[in-house]
Amino acid sequence: MPSRSACRYDLLAVDLDGTLLDRRDRIPARNREALHRAHESGVRVVLCTGRAYAETRPVLRELGLDLDAAVTVFGALVTDVRTERPLAATPMDADTGRAVAEVFLAHGYPPVWLSDGANGVDGFEFEAPRRHAGYALWRAWSACRIESRPTPLPGDLPPPLRISIIGEHDSLAEVAGSLRTQVGDRIVFNELRVPSARVTVLEAFAAGVNKWTGIRRLCNAWGIDPQRTVAIGDEVNDVDMLRSAGLGVAMGNARPEVQSAARVVTASNEECGVAQLVERVLSGEI
Template identity: 30%
Template sequence: MYMKLNNKIKLLALDVDGTLFDNAGQIPEKNIRAIQKAQEAGVTVVVASGRDYDGVPHDQLKEVAMPYLITTNGAAVYRTADRICLDEHCLPAEKLLSIFEFILQREVYMTVFIDGHNYTPVSVYDYVWRLGLPEHIVNHFLEGRHELPDLLSYVKSGKAKIQKVTLNFIPAADGTFLHRDEIWNLLTACPDICVVDGGFHNIEFTAANVNKGLGLRFIAKELGISIEETMAVGDSGNDAEMLMAAGLGVAMGNASKEIKAISDVITLTNEECGVAHAIEKYIRWEMTPTSIGGEKQVSISGGSQSPI
């Protein structure tokens, strides 16, 4: 732990939902200022999201221009200057047909991610109103989705290049979610895909061995940065490999106990600007004129695995 806390961080990867965002789906000003400060100190900051390229909150990120985006849980890495996909790992189409047939026979909301865009089978459109999700999440679904008239025909065409699939489930009266367990069991039994809990009780799956950690390693290699000089912040199951791969893995205070257990340190919650606190505490600075609070500081180092 001492060595990890004394590595100079050169690359910082941030999850979006439940991490960079507050519960209203906004980036707190304190997080923005902290990111800007890290960038001014020479740290490359990137988003690492389960969202597709279009779903990343580009408008909110204008003040903290990021050169790369890790999207769809690491299935695709984009350069933001020209939207070029630098690295892509698609699901094996031949394995998807029987899976999709099984899911489409049940009341499950499905989003299919193709080349940075999200598509929803027309047959599941109305399920979005029964998911019980926060308003900003439902609005995100509605604003970004494209119509997919016939998912099965698309897969059979042989042209399917699917980066990721997200499944959202309708809550049941007993506190469980309709069909979630049986679909989880189906997917986890398939060796050709990687299945994670992406938050909001959903299920996300990509090609096997694809995860945000893969995207983090790719960008680090592109920039000539060692993995020990990276830091990642996240809260959900789809952040696990990234947090374990990073030189310093930081769990949000609102993260699950499983994510906290595999992380190196724990910051505050997303409602308490945990990203800003983590940047202030765990990124070592050279002498800077001012900190976020307006005071001079030479370096910042961390402590044990406890809230900041």
């Protein structure tokens, strides 16, 4: 078992798309081996992603580690990996969720209402005229169990962890402006690339949600000093955790604003930047 004597950190939070995973949506062998070494040394490895838990499950299986918890849905859901039961969830309230969905529908976009997976359903989709071609790609790729519902919005929907739409960047910027004006004080939202599904997504969450809030929940539960954490990512939805972790690390393929939020920049996901970072952390170099 590797020695912990040189390592100054107790928790490693790792983003998936554009970070741990390569462009084929797989874990390179070098990255997998590095996370196994970190786990064996006593560092808590936590996958921390914007994906739904159902979309994270295949990565957990491929990684092959006996992990304790995963932070998914941008921090809105923290799950016990062994039992697959939620440890914490932060959904929008029903009124806010409906207001967000109505903004999307008013712009002609069909919203996807993601819930917690209870009763065998991960979420709900609604019809609208501006269904982007990328939506079919996401549906073909995603492991989420999505049920179609009619509009107007029914009254029996569960509280949403996330409501999202897929579209082109310029059009989504207009929708984001409406979100900011109409419900901006009740939500947070991101516009980001999803390389594995080859789409751009505008997604809304309850106010206060981000990946770092999920990591902090685990630090509190496990008695870990938040300054003894490492977080690594590549997208705008990683910025909060990179700024807040004891060591924030951006990928070489990350956007400039993400790299500027980090203390360290590692190699790209195609160059196994996660493995290179883990090797430096375990050796005590950083």
